[in-house]
Amino acid sequence: MEEGRAERRRRTEALSHPQGGTRRAGVMTDVHRRFLQLLMTHGVLEEWDVRRLQKHCYRVHDRTGAVEELEDFINNINSVLESLYIEIKKGATEDDGRPVYALVNLATTSVSKMASDFAENELDLFRKALELIIDSDTGFASSTNILNLVDQLKGKKMRKKEAEQVLQKFVQNKWLIEKEGEFTLHSRAILEMEQYIRETYPDAVKICNICHSLLIQGQSCETCGIRMHLPCVAKYFQPSLEPRCPHCNDYWPHEIPEVFDPEKEREAGPSKVSKRSLRSRQH
Amino acid sequence: MLQKPRSRGRPSSQAERDWGRRAAEEAPSTSRGAGSSQEARSTASQGARRAEASPEVGPRSPQQLELKVAELVQFLLIKDQKKIPIKRTDILKHVIGDYKDIFPDLLKLAAERLEYVFGYKLVELEPKSNTYILINTLEPVEEDAEVRGDQGTPTTGLLMIVLGLIFMKGNTIKETEVWDFLRRLGVYPTKKHLVFGDPKKLITEEFVRQRYLEYRRIPHTDPVDYELQWGPRTNLETSKMKVLKFVARVHNQDPKDWPAQYCEALADEEARARPETGGPAPSS
Numbered sequence: 001m002e003e004g005r006a007e008r009r010r011r012t013e014a015l016s017h018p019q020g021g022t023r024r025a026g027v028m029t030d031v032h033r034r035f036l037q038l039l040m041t042h043g044v045l046e047e048w049d050v051r052r053l054q055k056h057c058y059r060v061h062d063r064t065g066a067v068e069e070l071e072d073f074i075n076n077i078n079s080v081l082e083s084l085y086i087e088i089k090k091g092a093t094e095d096d097g098r099p100v101y102a103l104v105n106l107a108t109t110s111v112s113k114m115a116s117d118f119a120e121n122e123l124d125l126f127r128k129a130l131e132l133i134i135d136s137d138t139g140f141a142s143s144t145n146i147l148n149l150v151d152q153l154k155g156k157k158m159r160k161k162e163a164e165q166v167l168q169k170f171v172q173n174k175w176l177i178e179k180e181g182e183f184t185l186h187s188r189a190i191l192e193m194e195q196y197i198r199e200t201y202p203d204a205v206k207i208c209n210i211c212h213s214l215l216i217q218g219q220s221c222e223t224c225g226i227r228m229h230l231p232c233v234a235k236y237f238q239p240s241l242e243p244r245c246p247h248c249n250d251y252w253p254h255e256i257p258e259v260f261d262p263e264k265e266r267e268a269g270p271s272k273v274s275k276r277s278l279r280s281r282q283h
Numbered sequence: 284m285l286q287k288p289r290s291r292g293r294p295s296s297q298a299e300r301d302w303g304r305r306a307a308e309e310a311p312s313t314s315r316g317a318g319s320s321q322e323a324r325s326t327a328s329q330g331a332r333r334a335e336a337s338p339e340v341g342p343r344s345p346q347q348l349e350l351k352v353a354e355l356v357q358f359l360l361i362k363d364q365k366k367i368p369i370k371r372t373d374i375l376k377h378v379i380g381d382y383k384d385i386f387p388d389l390l391k392l393a394a395e396r397l398e399y400v401f402g403y404k405l406v407e408l409e410p411k412s413n414t415y416i417l418i419n420t421l422e423p424v425e426e427d428a429e430v431r432g433d434q435g436t437p438t439t440g441l442l443m444i445v446l447g448l449i450f451m452k453g454n455t456i457k458e459t460e461v462w463d464f465l466r467r468l469g470v471y472p473t474k475k476h477l478v479f480g481d482p483k484k485l486i487t488e489e490f491v492r493q494r495y496l497e498y499r500r501i502p503h504t505d506p507v508d509y510e511l512q513w514g515p516r517t518n519l520e521t522s523k524m525k526v527l528k529f530v531a532r533v534h535n536q537d538p539k540d541w542p543a544q545y546c547e548a549l550a551d552e553e554a555r556a557r558p559e560t561g562g563p564a565p566s567s
Contacts, residue, residue: 037419037421052430060424084356107350116361
């Protein structure tokens with residue numbers, strides 16, 4: 001099917017006006033560009049560090065300008081990123097509800113960002129761990145159970161010793177979290193892969209009753225089985241004296257965690273905060 | 284607070300779920316192999332955003348083209364992170380696929396988006412080389428190091444020293460001379476270094492692979508010696524004047540204190556200031 005040059009030009013011209021839908025795309029300045037470049041060096045970043053990053057970019061390129069409210073700043077950038085099928089997504093850590101941000105891919109559903117850093121058998125190990133985590137009741141998969149699947153991996157043969165190191169690499173790169181020999185998904189993985197996970201494991205996947213997002217770790221009602229994220233539990237039950245299941249109204253048997261308070265974090269002292277910033281810089 | 288599910292880019296059909304699973308099972312890359320065109324034919328009628336059309340199906344929709352450019356942008360960003368120049372053949376194989384006929388336009392649009400959104404310029408490493416790198420249009424700033432998620436490139440210091448050495452010695456230097464100099468800084472070819480790891484590997488392999496340096500054997504030398512020169516990426520990312528200024532700062536002197544090199548750097552600046560005919564568009 002031969003097409004003339006004019007036809008080709010006309011078709012590709014459509015691209016120079018991005019389909020932003022009803023939302024008018026914002027304007028990028030060097031402040032936003034530097035922010036994006038530096039944000040990309042992090043797999044996932046906590047809100048406090050994101051604000052710090054934003055202020056840094058203003059200091060470099062626009063000292064006199066007022067620093068835009070973070071939410072608007074990010075929405076502005078996202079309106080430009082829309083045509084590239086990526087966005088800065090906001091989420092929360094499942095254990096203590098810290099707000100976190102990551103630049104995620106909206107188009108492909110495969111583990112593409114991981115694909116550039118890991119070999120085929122390593123990616124398959126991750127997939128196996130992911131499946132075990134999703135199928136589990138606690139949201140954790142034991143090291144033993146993951147390593148027992150080493151023989152089933154695609155690609156080059158991997159020994160258990162090697163697999164242990166690969167799992168540590170996943171932890172360093174913030175795809176998995178390790179707690180007492182068990183592994184669960186890092187908030188980075190949840191942000192990046194929620195869509196993929198929901199589509200690939202529609203029957204096994206667990207959803208939070210409050211926020212309706214993917215749930216890996218959480219609390220569940222022993223009567224009716226609904227589940228909630230720990231931070232969602234904290235927020236939902238915050239005002240009540242007698243916590244009851246939102247679905248079946250039975251008494252909620254678990255300890256209610258505290259709502260994450262960034263101010264309390266700051267009060268704990270600068271050493272605690274900077275330690276976290278350093279940790280988030282590890283790869 | 285948490286993101287509400289967005290309908291964009293979210294296929295709901297079983298066919299696309301299978302595609303998603305299959306894509307995950309394929310070899311690591313953002314590639315769309317031959318198998319995907321079959322998938323596309325079954326889902327194209329649904330007008331799904333991610334469906335791909337092979338040429339037989341008909342003209343491609345603006346959404347499909349937009350998605351292709353998006354994939355290309357992401358591919359280039361991910362590949363450039365490794366600092367390895369990106370080959371055109373890899374781009375065609377892993378991203379473009381059936382859209383080969385409009386490759387130049389796709390690349391041009393991807394380059395425009397990369398520059399406007401991220402501040403990265405897509406340039407060809409050398410004319411007609413069909414390999415590309417991304418150059419940062421934003422100047423790195425010292426405080427960037429405090430907010431970065433990676434170490435940036437701590438090896439940049441060593442690279443700058445070697446680049447400086449090469450330039451000051453007349454644009455080419457013997458490997459033995461490099462080590463004679465670096466020894467004074469506590470950097471040895473055979474000894475593991477706290478920051479640089481394996482300095483020999485870094486200089487003669489890593490920097491060469493990234494095209495910052497060229498490493499060539501000098502014929503008829505016994506024992507074998509090699510010469511080091513600037514690689515094509517260096518000329519794109521920095522300049523003789525910048526490197527001279529770096530050297531001057533290290534010595535706490537003025538660039539003009541080296542008249543020969545200063546003249547050479549000035550001539551280089553003038554050559555750069557002349558309007559360039561090259562650009563991100565691929566040569567053909």
